[in-house]
Amino acid sequence: MGFLDGLLGHGSDLTPAEVNEQLTGILTQGESVQVAFRILRDLIVFTDRRLILVDKQGLTGRKVSYMTVPYRAITSFSVETAGSFDLDSELAIWVSGRAEPIRKTLKRGANILAIQQAIAASIR
Secondary structure (H helix, E strand, C coil): CCCCHHHCCCCCCECHHHHHHHCCCCCCCCCCEEEEEEECCEEEEEECCEEEEEEEECCCCCEEEEEEEEHHHEEEEEEECCCCCCCEEEEEEEECCCCCCEEEEEECCCCHHHHHHHHHHHCC
């Protein structure tokens, strides 16, 4: 099975079946979703081949941006958990060829540690 199998059921907000429906036409033949997390309307999806960041835009969310990051392109990442006065957690992923990191802000209660584990397991 995939390298993220140990994380399935441990912090995933969505089941692979739910995400497969939402990513019809995006996933390649034979590609399988390992772990997925919902951030408000957006998704962070770990497949057996890549990281997919899904950004639903606008009031209706009908406009959707998909960013694919091959695991080999991730050079480093950081997570910042929510504190007493700072209610948001933050995720930053540095990708080769980009000067600025990809940043995601997560609301209190988001499973930032499971996301960190999924990234760490994928960039071995």
